[in-house]
Every structure is written in structure tokens, then in C-alpha cells.
Amino acid sequence: MDNILVAATKNQVRSLGAVLSATFALRSSRRTLGLIEELGGLIFMAGGMLALRVMTGAPTHHGMPMAPFLLSGLITFWLFRTTVAQVSNLQSAKATFRSNPRITSLDVLLAKAVVNIFIYTCIGATAFAAAYLTGHSPGLERPELVLVLCLLMGVWAFGFGLCLGAVYLYVPSLKVVVGGILHMAMWLSGIMFLWPEVPYMGRWFFAANPLFHFMELLRDAYFEAYRTALGDWQFLLTVVFVTLALGLMLERVVRAKAQEQTQRPQEETDPFTENMV
Amino acid sequence: MLRSLWRNLPGRRMPLPRFGIGDFRLGRTANDDAGTGVVPLPVRSRDLLRGHGSIEFHGVSKALGLSGKRVPVLQDMNAIFPRGRVVGVLGASGSGKSTLVQLLTGNMRADAGRIVRGMSVSWPTGARDIFRRELTLRKNVRIVSGLYGAWAPDMLEAVKEIGKIRSQDLDRPLSEVPADLVIRGTASLCYALDFDCYIADDLLTGGSKHFRDHFKELFVERKSTHSLIIVTKNIIAYRELCDDIHLLEGGTLRTFANKHDAIQAFKTGDRAKVLD
16 A cells, blocks of 8 residues: 555656646747747836836835835736636646646646746746846845745635636636736735725725735835734735635546536547448 | 556566456457346456456446536446457447547546556557647657656657657757657657557557558567557458457447457448448
């Protein structure tokens, strides 16, 4: 029994390694324009927000330089948004490896999430280093916490994506609604503002918004100048692990349904060979 | 390193039982037209077989399509595909050949029943989508070798040798090389990975006639130690290669006393559309 368990574990590790390698190679070998498009949105948003703040004569925000303040929030939110988009497509997850029985759709989704988290963590590190080296940002106060928060955001996005993917199988039109909600969520996630600026009547909403907790803790870990009064690690960890557990369970429950939609019976007769004997 | 992990499982170290045609019992026999049901295996044989070099189908059923419009493809199918035999499965269009292949390879789960795989099973040898077209042949071989726990440099050498692929073609994206080269690459890697059982879906492999003949010769060499299951509607090309031929009809397998009878039954059947 132990040997079988060890063998199964080794097989799983090999499968995951192979899918990760393939997914990374596929992502990096994709047309250059695709990557530029993906990053273009991020750069455009960051540039626009930054220009607005500079033009209005506000180069700092509560003592935090504007460039790293906006970049940290935007990159983390982009990490969330793109991971959710990649993971929530349960139907086509296995398509890339459809002839390979050792690879499950969960392996593929996990690999996609890992690669996406890795790419955005690298983008974040590059952007923060560039801002620091050009004198636009102080050094990260607690870089390890910033890294942990990025990874945690990725894990949450993975779980959230799985939950959404399961729901999309039954209500495909919900994709459009969720797309709109994610756009709204960006403006309500605290990319451009902090807890002290939140109006009193809306505080209940932001106190229950995990994205806002992420942003608050991120600014706390990044800047010496800011200490959050809201960011709660316990709340965040609970949300992340409950979402992840729910997502993994839902994915397993709806896997057959997802595959059902891609497997169809053949025609009883082949119209091209019907008269050939 | 070349072998898959199945080799290391405890059961694999035991001596493998040998089977004759008489032991190879499938769901229904040709003489079982009255539909008396499944011919069960003796319990003793069943214990001996399980996990020791055969693929067993026990009451396997599978339906395809969206819920509400599901079409039963296989119904309560019982079959044993033993090690060391070349088995042909004949079936008309829409009889469930592709579903059977998917179930054999483990790519699809049965709705009911149980499938026991006591052998490592290949992907369909003629499958072209094992490799990603965006990546190079070298990268693809590395990825698939890693998946099956094989040593990638050895696999690359084997692919070059079996598929007669030049080194310069290894580093070009597959979208830029001829389709024939991709087919040679996937088929060669499948052979090099040394599975216990190879599954062929209609074509043993694609590509040029010379390569197909070469590949067929390679399988003839492995005939005594490996299994080959050819699921097709055109058995003529592989009639000589097969030890047994069975008919996939009405969602289950019918066995026959000899290959000729199976082919005749297929040709004269209501839905016989064999390309002769």
C-alpha cells in the first residue's frame, strides 16, 4: 500500500512538473503581441492614474510616493484578475492535453495559476526595483511579507477561479456579469485610497472586502509611512483557505459535467463511407 | 528509467500468467446470440489476473452527450485484454470505438462498472495532439518524457533513431515542420517509452508508407512481450498482425472462434461498412 502511495505521489509530482513546464513554455512562446496586450492594459491603467495624481498636484499619498502606491495595488489586482480569468475555464482546461490520461484538468488549472502568479510576481519585483533605482520609491520595508501577500492573492484567485468556473458551467452568461463586477471591484479594492479615506457609511463594505484587506496589508508591508488599522491576517487567511477548499471540492464535483460538454457521441453512420463496402 | 512506474509496483514483480485464446473471455460470444448475458470469469482466474498484466472491463457502461440527451455507447461491457497478445476490435462508425479507446487509455471515466489496468497503457499511437505545435520537438519530448518518468536525453536519441529525425529538426517549432515529421516524432516516442500495452485507433500510425511499415515491423518484434489493441473499422491492414479479432457491436464486445469469422460477421452485419 505504501509503495502504491509513493508511486502515485511520484506520478502526481511528475504530471505537475510536466504540465508546469509545458504551460510555462506555451505562455512564454506565445506571440509577443499577446504579452504586450496583457501588460498594455496594466501599463495604461497605471500611467493614467499616475498622470491624474501628478496633474492634480498630489505626488504622494499619506506620505507614500504615488508611483509605488499605485503600482503595488494595480499589479496585485492584475495578478488576481488574470489568475481568475485563466482558472475559471474548466471546460477547455484538458483540451491542451486531451490525449494524455495522466494529466487532469486540475493539474492544468494549477499549472496555469502557478505560471501566472510567477509572471506577475516577477513583474511586480521588476517594477518595484525600477521605482526604487530611479528614486521614485523607498525600499520595501518587509519584502518577505509583500511576497507572501502576492502568493496568497494568487492562491485566493485560484480558489475563486475554480468556484466561478464551476458556476459558469451551469450559468455561462454569468461570465459577462462577473467581468463587469471585476471592473467595479478594481475601483473598490483600494488601489487609489486607504482605510482612513473610506466614508463612514461604507466602512462595513470595505471591512468585509478581502481585496481591500490585501491592499491595506500590502501598503503596510511595503511602506514605513503607513500602518493599517484594518488589515487583518486572520480574516484574510480564513477567506483564502475557505475559498480554496470550496473551489477544489466544486472542481471535483463538476469535473464530469465539464468533460460531458466536450465529449459527444459520434453519428451512428458515417455519411462518407455509407455506400462503400 | 525508461519504464513507467507501473514496473515498480509490487504486483509487477510476480510472474505473469500466460493466456490462450480459450482463456480470453469477453462479454458475449458468437454463440451467445440468445443474449444470455455475460460469460463470467472463474473467481480464481479473476484474482490471478487483477493487476498482473491485463486490462479488465467489469460491467462497464458509458453514455455520452449532455445530460438529458445522453446516448449510451457502451453497456455493461465485460472484457479482458491480456498481456502479450495483439487484439483487434472491429466496429462500425458510431459503435463506440473512440470511447473504448478513451476508456482503455484512462482518459475517460466509466459511468458504471470498473476498469482494472494491470499494465501501463500508451496514448493512441496515431494521436497527433500529444505534442504542442507551438513548442519544438526537443521541448515536447522532454515534457512527455518527464511525465512518464523517462530520461529525456535517451528518449531524444530514441526518437531520432526510430523516426529518422535529424538533429536540426529538433529545435524548430512543430508549426514550422512538416506534419509527417510530427507524426514520426509522436509515434517514435510512444514506442520508445516502452509501455506494456499500446493502443491504436484506426491507424497504427500516420505518416509515409515506409514509416508505417517500419513501425509495424517494430511492433511485430515486440509482439510476444507487449500488448497491442487495435480498435478500428479497417482491420484488413492489420489482419495478419492480430492474434484475436473481436466485434464491438451494440455497446458490447463479441468474441469469435477465429479471426475469419469475426471479419465475416462484421462484413455481413447490418452496419458493416468495412473499407476493403
